[in-house]
Amino acid sequence: xxxxxxxxxxxxxxxxxxxxxxxxxxxxxxxxxxxxxxxxxxxxxxxxxxxxxxxxxxxxxxxxxxxxxxxxxxxxxxxxxxxxxxxxxxxxxxxxxxxxxxxxxxxxxxxxxxxxxxxxxxxxxxxxxxxxxxxxxxxxxxxxxxxxxxxxxxxxxxxxxxxxxxxxxxxxxxxxxxxxxxxxxx
Amino acid sequence: xxxxxxxxxxxxxxxxxxxxxxxxxxxxxxxxxxxxxxxxxxxxxxxxxxxxxxxxxxxxxxxxxxxxxxxxxxxxxxxxxxxxxxxxxxxxxxxxxxxxxxxxxxxxxxxxxxxxxxxxxxxxxxxxxxxxxxxxxxxxxxxxxxxxxxxxxxxxxxxxxxxxxxxxxxxxxxxxxxxxxxxxxxxxxxxxxxxxxxxxxxxxxxxxxxxxxxxxxxxxxxxxxxxxxxxxxxxxxxxxxxxxxxxxxxxxxxxxxxxxxxx
Numbered sequence: 074x075x076x077x078x079x080x081x082x083x084x085x086x087x088x089x090x091x092x093x094x095x096x097x098x099x100x101x102x103x104x105x106x107x108x109x110x111x112x113x114x115x116x117x118x119x120x121x122x123x124x125x126x127x128x129x130x131x132x133x134x135x136x137x138x139x140x141x142x143x144x145x146x147x148x149x150x151x152x153x154x155x156x157x158x159x160x161x162x163x164x165x166x167x168x169x170x171x172x173x174x175x176x177x178x179x180x181x182x183x184x185x186x187x188x189x190x191x192x193x194x195x196x197x198x199x200x201x202x203x204x205x206x207x208x209x210x211x212x213x214x215x216x217x218x219x220x221x222x223x224x225x226x227x228x229x230x231x232x233x234x235x236x237x238x239x240x241x242x243x244x245x246x247x248x249x250x251x252x253x254x255x256x257x258x259x
Numbered sequence: 260x261x262x263x264x265x266x267x268x269x270x271x272x273x274x275x276x277x278x279x280x281x282x283x284x285x286x287x288x289x290x291x292x293x294x295x296x297x298x299x300x301x302x303x304x305x306x307x308x309x310x311x312x313x314x315x316x317x318x319x320x321x322x323x324x325x326x327x328x329x330x331x332x333x334x335x336x337x338x339x340x341x342x343x344x345x346x347x348x349x350x351x352x353x354x355x356x357x358x359x360x361x362x363x364x365x366x367x368x369x370x371x372x373x374x375x376x377x378x379x380x381x382x383x384x385x386x387x388x389x390x391x392x393x394x395x396x397x398x399x400x401x402x403x404x405x406x407x408x409x410x411x412x413x414x415x416x417x418x419x420x421x422x423x424x425x426x427x428x429x430x431x432x433x434x435x436x437x438x439x440x441x442x443x444x445x446x447x448x449x450x451x452x453x454x455x456x457x458x459x460x461x462x463x464x465x466x467x468x469x470x471x472x473x474x475x476x477x478x479x480x481x482x483x484x485x486x487x488x489x490x491x492x493x494x495x496x497x498x499x500x501x502x503x504x505x506x507x508x509x510x511x512x513x514x515x516x517x518x519x520x521x522x
Contacts, residue, residue, distance in 0.1 A: 134487070135487075136487045136488060136489050137456065137457045137485075137487055137488050137489070138461065138464065138489065138491065139489075150487050152322070153457075153487055156275065158275070164273055164275065164276070164457070165457050165487050166273075166276055166315075166457055166458070167315060167317070167318065167322075167454050167457065167485075168276075168279065168315065169318070184275075
């Protein structure tokens, strides 16, 4: 399958996983990586900067209507929902929180699934609430490739378990397994 | 038809956003089918309620506190920044926030003009009450302003604004109508249009930027947009020194648009 994008959702405990994962991706990684992580509303620039220091790929917080670009890691901005439009641009919004979260992972994943359909890879990592499960199901329903972090390896297993209650993903992997999978996409 | 009747160009809002607002509006107004909406529009009723539910409220005061801090500093340093405009007031949050900020900046010779598309929004602004449900977030944001006065200096235990700020409302004028329908641009020193461009498509975003820059009264006049919004189409007119805070100063006056153009 010729994949066009990777979208990752995570919450409590996911910063360390995402950091390691991004650190392992080479500068030649061919796809855009869109990361939606729950975080404090007022934590902004430092978060992307911290991830960027460990990543060979550039890490950016997109602005509204910015285009999705290959080889860039896009981090959903704090306190905005982050959707992908059909024209492959970001659409941010200040609409009400979903699952008590803004950004809501469900929104990012579901919108990306409509955009890339079966050419999308969706990943759910460790986290403390059920957000992301419906979004991952949306990706699975459109034929995309779905990966859930093995709850046994998760700092907080609520989020991967919630996703596993909704779908049987293509893979259930440890963080190291997810990293290997993405490295082999080259 | 909705755009025509409500006199707001919803046809050029972001499609997904508008669809969600429309669904919410229909749910709130107990319209179960599109024909119910059609009937309400045809009967010329409930227009105010419709525009109220179609607006996206700000939902917290001092959202992006660093931007407010920067604005406070710029306003206190520059006496030519005294006439404020909120072109699309969707809730009380940014208005009350601005009045508190101006008090902190030690500014009293100012005026604020607000465009509101719904009387219901106007009524909530005039109540001078901060919603209890927003209180915790408002306080957290306020603390990030690093002000000398505590939150309680401005908001009482009963969630009412203190008399000084209530009195400042006398400097605020409200007017109905969507800002893009104003026949002629009016000059203002500071325009607060934060997180509204998000709701528009590319075309309306650019049109709005053109209109807003036309309304900046002088070189150094400020346009405040959301920290994650870009001034598309007006980049060459604006100084981006404070772009990270969503604040742009006018550097070059925009060219007038020919009457027949959509640009």
